[in-house]
Amino acid sequence: MAISPEQVRWVANLARLDLSPADLAKMTEQLSAILAYVDQLKQVPTDGVEPLAHPLKVHNVFRADEPAGSLPVNDALANSPDRRGDYFGVPAVLE
Amino acid sequence: MIERTAVELLAAQEQGATAESVTRSFLDAIRQRDSRVKSFLHVDETSALEQARAVDAKRKAKQPLGPLAGVPVAIKDVLCVRGVPTTCGSKILQHFVPPYDAHVITALKNADAVLIGKTNMDEFAMGSSTENSAYFTTRNPWDLERIPGGSSGGSAAAVAACEAPLSLGSDTGGSIRQPASLCGIVGLKPTYGRVSRYGLVAFASSLDQIGPFTHDMADCALLMQVIAGHDGRDSTSIDRPVPAYTKSLDMPVKPLTIGVPKEFFGEGLDPEVEAAVRQSLRLYESQGARLKEVSLPNSPYAVAVYYLVATAEASSNLARYDGMHYGHRTKEKADLIATYSKSRGEGFGKEVQRRIMLGTYALSSGYKDAYYVKALKVRRLIKDDFDKSFADCDVVMGPTAPTAAFKAGEKADNPLAMYLSDIYTISCNLAGIAGISVPCGFTKSGLPIGLQILAGPFEEEKLLRIARMHEKATDWHTKRPKL
Numbered sequence: 067m068a069i070s071p072e073q074v075r076w077v078a079n080l081a082r083l084d085l086s087p088a089d090l091a092k093m094t095e096q097l098s099a100i101l102a103y104v105d106q107l108k109q110v111p112t113d114g115v116e117p118l119a120h121p122l123k124v125h126n127v128f129r130a131d132e133p134a135g136s137l138p139v140n141d142a143l144a145n146s147p148d149r150r151g152d153y154f155g156v157p158a159v160l161e
Numbered sequence: 162m163i164e165r166t167a168v169e170l171l172a173a174q175e176q177g178a179t180a181e182s183v184t185r186s187f188l189d190a191i192r193q194r195d196s197r198v199k200s201f202l203h204v205d206e207t208s209a210l211e212q213a214r215a216v217d218a219k220r221k222a223k224q225p226l227g228p229l230a231g232v233p234v235a236i237k238d239v240l241c242v243r244g245v246p247t248t249c250g251s252k253i254l255q256h257f258v259p260p261y262d263a264h265v266i267t268a269l270k271n272a273d274a275v276l277i278g279k280t281n282m283d284e285f286a287m288g289s290s291t292e293n294s295a296y297f298t299t300r301n302p303w304d305l306e307r308i309p310g311g312s313s314g315g316s317a318a319a320v321a322a323c324e325a326p327l328s329l330g331s332d333t334g335g336s337i338r339q340p341a342s343l344c345g346i347v348g349l350k351p352t353y354g355r356v357s358r359y360g361l362v363a364f365a366s367s368l369d370q371i372g373p374f375t376h377d378m379a380d381c382a383l384l385m386q387v388i389a390g391h392d393g394r395d396s397t398s399i400d401r402p403v404p405a406y407t408k409s410l411d412m413p414v415k416p417l418t419i420g421v422p423k424e425f426f427g428e429g430l431d432p433e434v435e436a437a438v439r440q441s442l443r444l445y446e447s448q449g450a451r452l453k454e455v456s457l458p459n460s461p462y463a464v465a466v467y468y469l470v471a472t473a474e475a476s477s478n479l480a481r482y483d484g485m486h487y488g489h490r491t492k493e494k495a496d497l498i499a500t501y502s503k504s505r506g507e508g509f510g511k512e513v514q515r516r517i518m519l520g521t522y523a524l525s526s527g528y529k530d531a532y533y534v535k536a537l538k539v540r541r542l543i544k545d546d547f548d549k550s551f552a553d554c555d556v557v558m559g560p561t562a563p564t565a566a567f568k569a570g571e572k573a574d575n576p577l578a579m580y581l582s583d584i585y586t587i588s589c590n591l592a593g594i595a596g597i598s599v600p601c602g603f604t605k606s607g608l609p610i611g612l613q614i615l616a617g618p619f620e621e622e623k624l625l626r627i628a629r630m631h632e633k634a635t636d637w638h639t640k641r642p643k644l
Contacts, residue, residue, distance in 0.1 A: 077518050081518055083517060084502035089514075093514070096515060104536075107462060145258060145260075146486060
């Protein structure tokens with residue numbers, strides 16, 4: 067199935083990717099080719115087949131809820147692109 | 162010194178060689194060779210020598226030593242090492258320095274290994290050639306015009322080029338086995354859940370596994386012994402005893418039934434690769450194994466399933482790179498949403514963007530059932546095919562990759578052609594089973610060829626023994642490239 071430039075622009079918005087018009091055009095072409103390839107899955111009969119999200123049969127394991135050490139503040143902030151004191155600086159969220 | 166295996170290096174240290182001299186030999190090799198091979202993104206000589214001297218001091222003081230004492234190990238740059246740059250081959254993590262160690266790094270440190278450097282990779286492990294690295298392309302040590310495979314191409318090339326005797330990689334769709342095959346070394350993808358993923362930068366969480374690259378099977382068993390086991394910090398890590406891989410390695414598996422899937426020998430398989438793999442199958446037959454033709458009828462769909470499941474998971478995993486807490490943030494003044502979009506547009510390379518887009522689309526409202534859920538259904542059929550084969554076969558064998566190493570640039574502008582180089586490795590990840598690539602010959606032009614052996618979940622012990630049977634009867638694992 068081909069994907070339209072409008073759809074690609076919409077998906078780029080959902081994915082929070084700022085793409086140039088040239089990138090969008092190339093992306094439209096390449097995604098269309100890949101989607102045409104994956105469309106072969108339509109040939110496979112899957113009525114009544116359960117989707118498989120995890121390859122092995124596992125069950126949930128609970129652990130004891132015990133306090134443990136966490137990252138020191140300086141370590142946690144060390145990679146911040148905009149450290150302000152003991153906080154992460156971010157662009158204004160509210161006007 | 163540098164052409165030796167880890168087992169031989171351990172023996173040399175028992176005989177009086179120091180860990181420092183061993184480490185210096187490999188640092189020298191990196192200095193002499195890596196400007197051509199380009200395996201490493203980051204080497205810290207001072208730290209490597211300090212680690213080595215600490216091992217020598219322990220030995221001198223007659224303190225107990227770990228199983229990898231004084232053996233250098235190269236680490237794919239997808240694994241977090243505290244205080245050491247971890248870029249994942251991406252500009253978005255160019256200046257990222259992890260505040261903690263991955264589980265496997267802690268295991269290596271406890272084993273007294275020497276962490277010698279971080280290796281190049283396709284950005285976020287997305288690729289089959291290292292050409293998607295934001296920094297440079299690693300070269301195949303057997304032919305510098307060619308790629309080493311990927312995404313763990315730097316780790317594979319480092320071992321093949323004798324810049325490190327051991328390395329770690331990660332395998333989401335073949336990223337350990339395919340470069341091992343193309344570089345003429347051993348590469349193991351363990352069963353999903355066998356090795357903790359704690360501290361592994363996530364690509365596709367239901368497929369990713371960490372595993373070893375080595376020259377031979379004894380080293381593979383040794384390194385696997387160190388990294389395997391349960392870890393409560395990875396919720397998918399399985400709490401099962403780890404078999405003594407190193408102890409049982411030399412015991413042949415008898416009787417042995419080998420499944421040979423007809424789908425692995427079809428169109429697109431290079432005749433020289435096929436001939437080498439068939440020769441290996443005959444070798445097993447001469448050792449008493451029974452070959453049985455099996456069918457994995459849904460395996461031709463594995464690449465299509467993979468590029469929906471892996472990209473869907475990646476689109477979610479990579480949402481964390483928003484330029485807020487760590488990683489690249491755009492310099493442009495913008496509001497919050499535009500800051501996200503610009504940071505990600507500037508920081509991610511083309512292939513990563515393509516996969517985020519594909520995964521986002523496959524999960525988006527109106528398309529999720531047609532793409533993502535459909536792919537998960539076919540994924541179950543692929544796993545069922547393996548279950549049927551393993552009901553009466555010990556292992557399944559075939560080629561690791563359809564061709565030997567290709568030239569740099571050959572597939573760079575054709576994503577789909579690049580994806581198809583993983584056609585034989587991908588189904589193993591979708592099914593969560595174990596797989597290994599072992600050297601099984603060379604093409605006429607001198608490029609390595611790999612034999613892939615697949616085994617059921619948690620059957621690594623048997624898998625390693627079967628691979629060892631092949632190694633004992635061949636000498637491909639003793640070959641080293643001239644550099």
